[in-house]
Amino acid sequence: MQSPTVDSEFIRARTTRVVLDGGTTIRVRPIVPTDRDDIVAGLAQLSDETRYSRFFRSVDRLSERELTYLTEIDYRDHFAWVAMTEETPPRGLGVARYIRSEEDPTVAEASVVVVDASQGKGIARVLLELLSGTALEHGVSVFRSYALPSNRAVIDAMFKAGASVTLDEEEGFVRLEVELPAVTGLRDSAMYEVLRAAARGAIRPDGL
Numbered sequence: 001m002q003s004p005t006v007d008s009e010f011i012r013a014r015t016t017r018v019v020l021d022g023g024t025t026i027r028v029r030p031i032v033p034t035d036r037d038d039i040v041a042g043l044a045q046l047s048d049e050t051r052y053s054r055f056f057r058s059v060d061r062l063s064e065r066e067l068t069y070l071t072e073i074d075y076r077d078h079f080a081w082v083a084m085t086e087e088t089p090p091r092g093l094g095v096a097r098y099i100r101s102e103e104d105p106t107v108a109e110a111s112v113v114v115v116d117a118s119q120g121k122g123i124a125r126v127l128l129e130l131l132s133g134t135a136l137e138h139g140v141s142v143f144r145s146y147a148l149p150s151n152r153a154v155i156d157a158m159f160k161a162g163a164s165v166t167l168d169e170e171e172g173f174v175r176l177e178v179e180l181p182a183v184t185g186l187r188d189s190a191m192y193e194v195l196r197a198a199a200r201g202a203i204r205p206d207g208l
Helices: 008-013 033-044 048-055 064-071 123-137 152-160 190-200
Strands: 016-019 025-030 078-084 092-100 107-114 142-147 164-168 173-179
Touching: 008 025, 025 123, 033 064, 033 078, 033 092, 078 123, 092 123, 107 123, 142 152, 152 164, 152 173
Parallel strands: 107 142
Antiparallel strands: 016 025, 025 078, 078 092, 092 107, 142 173, 164 173
């Protein structure tokens, strides 16, 4: 199946390198249709617990329709950032995405997932910062996510970040809503400004 054409300059202008706290360098950019194989490989690197927390069900594989939905996006109402290594070929490390609500255009469902072996290194934070900046520029002011009631670590962290926490008794999930300024913890830092500029395509480091 041939992938749809993507504006290569749009992607190139928003591709940048980020140095994590531990000194590891990763590359981040918007997702593209050819990332289908990386999505498949990334799913295989998630533990059963991580998969269940992300999808609320046991997932061994994604259908072709699901892969198309996750990688062929409009970059406005549906946006996703990917993080990858700088190896050749690169390996996918994580994905953060938002999907705008049809009922309220200021709200978007958001998610961040990082492969188990790379968790705890700051990748999720970088992806969330980029996703937040992009969402704000597209008129989204609230992120909505869902968690299993048993996922206390996520629920407690979101509550401390100022999220509204509501139990959906009918669905059995906890709904988390947070205004974007509350989740952009690096908003006043130089790194945040760099990430925001990269998200807008306003800067591109030399060599890209």
